[in-house]
Amino acid sequence: MGRKRDYVYHSYTRTMCPECMELIDGKIVYDDSGAYILRRCPVHGESLELLEEDANWHIHKGDYDKPGTASTCQTKVDKGCPYDCGLCPSHDQHTCIGLMEITRRCDMSCPTCFAEAGKGRDLDIETIGRMMDFYMESEDGKAEILQISGGEPTMHPEILKVIAMAKGKGFKYVMLNTNGLRLADDEEFAKALGTFKGGFEVYLQFDGLDDGIYRKMRGRPMLDVKKRAIANLGRYGVPTTLVCTVDKGINDSGIGQLLLYGMEEKYVRGVNFQPVAYFGRYSGERNRMTLSGVLKRIEEQTGGLLKMSDFMPLPCDVERVALTYLFKENGSFIPITRGKDMSQYRNLIGNTFVFTLEDTIKTLKDEDATFGLSDCCDLLVDIKRHIPKGFIFKSRENKMKFVDENTFRISVSSFVDAWNFDMKSIQKDCVHVITPDLRRMPFSAFNMVHRGRYDGYYL
Ligand code: SF4
Numbered sequence: 001m002g003r004k005r006d007y008v009y010h011s012y013t014r015t016m017c018p019e020c021m022e023l024i025d026g027k028i029v030y031d032d033s034g035a036y037i038l039r040r041c042p043v044h045g046e047s048l049e050l051l052e053e054d055a056n057w058h059i060h061k062g063d064y065d066k067p068g069t070a071s072t073c074q075t076k077v078d079k080g081c082p083y084d085c086g087l088c089p090s091h092d093q094h095t096c097i098g099l100m101e102i103t104r105r106c107d108m109s110c111p112t113c114f115a116e117a118g119k120g121r122d123l124d125i126e127t128i129g130r131m132m133d134f135y136m137e138s139e140d141g142k143a144e145i146l147q148i149s150g151g152e153p154t155m156h157p158e159i160l161k162v163i164a165m166a167k168g169k170g171f172k173y174v175m176l177n178t179n180g181l182r183l184a185d186d187e188e189f190a191k192a193l194g195t196f197k198g199g200f201e202v203y204l205q206f207d208g209l210d211d212g213i214y215r216k217m218r219g220r221p222m223l224d225v226k227k228r229a230i231a232n233l234g235r236y237g238v239p240t241t242l243v244c245t246v247d248k249g250i251n252d253s254g255i256g257q258l259l260l261y262g263m264e265e266k267y268v269r270g271v272n273f274q275p276v277a278y279f280g281r282y283s284g285e286r287n288r289m290t291l292s293g294v295l296k297r298i299e300e301q302t303g304g305l306l307k308m309s310d311f312m313p314l315p316c317d318v319e320r321v322a323l324t325y326l327f328k329e330n331g332s333f334i335p336i337t338r339g340k341d342m343s344q345y346r347n348l349i350g351n352t353f354v355f356t357l358e359d360t361i362k363t364l365k366d367e368d369a370t371f372g373l374s375d376c377c378d379l380l381v382d383i384k385r386h387i388p389k390g391f392i393f394k395s396r397e398n399k400m401k402f403v404d405e406n407t408f409r410i411s412v413s414s415f416v417d418a419w420n421f422d423m424k425s426i427q428k429d430c431v432h433v434i435t436p437d438l439r440r441m442p443f444s445a446f447n448m449v450h451r452g453r454y455d456g457y458y459l
Pocket residue numbers: 080081082083084085086087088089090091092426427441442445
């Protein structure tokens with residue numbers, strides 16, 4: 001590919017030179033082996049980077065696109081994207097998930113760490129409260145999802161207060177990102193998390209079922225820790241999503257096994273896969289794993305249970321997120337998306353789609369409930385088919401139990417770094433880091449170019 005022009009020129013993009021990080025023109029091109037970004041820097045020459053392993057996925061994901069949601073701006077357009085975060089007026093999506101790093105401290109020092117965490121200090125609770133208020137106000141009082149992150153947020157001495165504060169400020173869904181070390185050994189902590197019933201989840205770093213993977217990606221064996229953390233969380237009914245960083249050649253052959261394991265665990269509500277990005281502490285060999293690469297492996301490794309076509313690009317950010325949602329039928333999980341043209345529902349599907357759905361099922365009072373969406377689509381008829389007779393008479397607790405035991409979500413989120421930089425991907429990014437100086441920065445842009453500016457708050 002490249003000089004011979006044995007590719008199809010799909011579209012123009014603004015990209016950057018991965019060497020000098022100057023913004024330059026680029027082409028998105030494809031052939032049978034995938035979709036790529038091709039560019040020529042006047043100083044550093046031509047470079048080519050894999051964008052998607054499956055060119056078809058790249059070509060057709062736009063079928064799910066819809067207008068972005070307007071939001072407030074904190075900065076002006078000046079140096080050009082991604083140097084003006086943010087949000088600046090060029091950004092095309094509001095904050096679907098606000099991520100807050102409440103500490104840079106961590107009890108691990110993973111070779112694969114986007115946040116370069118380790119030694120550092122915590123933000124004080126007043127600063128964290130101001131950041132939450134800022135996030136809520138910048139979304140006109142309607143911010144819904146807050147992810148508490150780090151470093152390792154469970155090391156913050158006031159972590160339970162931080163979660164309670166987030167709930168008190170009206171965030172509907174609060175997630176706690178963790179490596180699981182504290183949860184494995186501190187049952188009382190898991191018990192305390194169990195009191196945040198409804199709208200609270202643990203996002204547990206979980207890269208596979210083999211200690212060889214953890215040695216390479218996390219610098220130590222961790223499987224036993226992860227399993228003990230899951231057992232403690234299960235003991236107190238804390239919904240948990242497994243978050244797997246996927247690195248080609250290290251753990252991509254264990255994706256199917258990981259999914260099947262997650263489906264067996266009662267309080268594991270789903271798995272989120274994140275292809276490794278080349279920023280932060282990552283210093284391994286560059287061997288690009290992509291979103292569609294993960295989907296291909298899911299299909300290949302789950303023995304017919306899941307197909308690539310069961311996944312849809314998330315309409316909020318078709319470039320970088322894919323998901324499917326499964327219901328249990330006759331003891332086996334079936335994706336509700338199977339065989340449906342989900343693109344026709346794109347205007348009904350927001351980033352909280354899955355949560356809205358689950359919330360409505362948990363509070364279902366009336367056979368004619370509309371699931372907070374619209375009653376006129378086959379999708380909802382299909383979902384209702386999975387709800388057992390007499391369900392509406394069950395207690396809220398039993399409804400929650402039904403959702404926990406009978407549904408499962410799988411998502412893939414990929415990130416933008418200096419090698420695969422594509423302007424649309426970064427400007428549609430809807431996961432934003434909320435910074436201590438009250439800005440919102442798309443997750444990839446923050447990690448690529450802005451993180452260092454905040455060292456003074458954390459180090
Ligand atoms: S990533 Fe978004 S907020 Fe940041 S400079 Fe680009 S358009 Fe502006």
